[in-house]
Amino acid sequence: MRHPPEQSPDPDRRSPVNRYARLLLAAVLATVLLAACGGEQQVRTVTANPTPVQEEAAQTPEAETEAEAGGTPAPEGEPVAEGTGSANGQPFSVAILELKRSGPTVVLNGEVSVPADEADSDVSFQITDTFSDPAAPDQTSYDAFDGVALIDPQNRKKYLVARDADGECVCTRELSSAFARPDAPISVQATLTAPPPEVKTVDLYVPKVKTFTKVPVADE
Template sequence: MKPSWKVKLLSVAMLSVAGCSSLPGSDVSASNNGGGGPQKSASSAPAPAQPSPLPSDTVLAGRTAAADGFYKLKIDLLQLDREGKLVTVNYAVTVTGHDRASGWDVGDAFSAVPSDDPSADGVYLIDAKNGKKHLVARDAEQKCVCTDSTESIIINTDQTVTFTATFAAPPEDVTAMDVYIPLAGTFKNVPLT
């Protein structure tokens, strides 16, 4: 049974308020910073993504994954960058093969919850030192500070698309974090640069 739109809305609202949640035994802090992702396409039909080449020296870690049962993916973690009070994660997704007539429609694959306006807000960080889970930051309109409108992204074979998500930074003494990316799992102990 599919959850009603009210349940979905409540779930999104609860995630928006959380921002940065605690693991057991730690206190809660949240951040709400401005920003956003790419603008929505004027048409309702998804457009094929534009390839974005990656220099090999920018990949921190990579994993293979499958999507929708037909698509083979390579997901590369490119950056975990601290800039002041923010941390930005950049990751790239490449479709390495499929047996379908068209490319992979990203849709809500990287979303925290299914939505009519999916985004990359399903990415999160773990500060193991302080026992905190950092959720994607939200702007004043409660939109994620991440790649949004992912329902309009289609990735064809051998194309790469880069996604981004921004978070409240951990304390200065935290030098590495775990990065969770849907479909790829957790990348452990990634150095903050």
């Protein structure tokens, strides 16, 4: 009588432990390779189920009005960071008035203005997409203040502007209609994912300006 040839048993079926060990080893190797790259980990709050603060900023009519250019009054006091930049040959100044924690987020308040040496000229600066995020979803506003980011050098993480369930930033938008003039700065605001509570200073990236270092983050 002929017997069918013997077949080697499937090692995965024979030993579930071995299969788990191989999967675990693959995960460890992937983690090691990621760490070896040395890049910053990017963190963004996506408000598919937004927190009350983010939901108010992104969805209520009152907050929507304030999110438009110049709608949010800037806090009083000395700026925590200042810098200048240029877009389309037009110089401008940026003052970061505050980075303040609000639950799981940090709210940035700032102003865009014309530099002091241009103050005697009849000039204006149209902001448009100067501070926009080039990696933002295509269907979202192109002229938003969503390109700013917080950087935690110690933990090697980069915190991005929060977005609502539709992909729109929780930040100032419609900056194509915003013109900064010598006597009329434009207020801008952005809500970003917050670093851990023990992080008291961060680096702040502002497109077309610079990366500010050791900017203080105020507690609630």
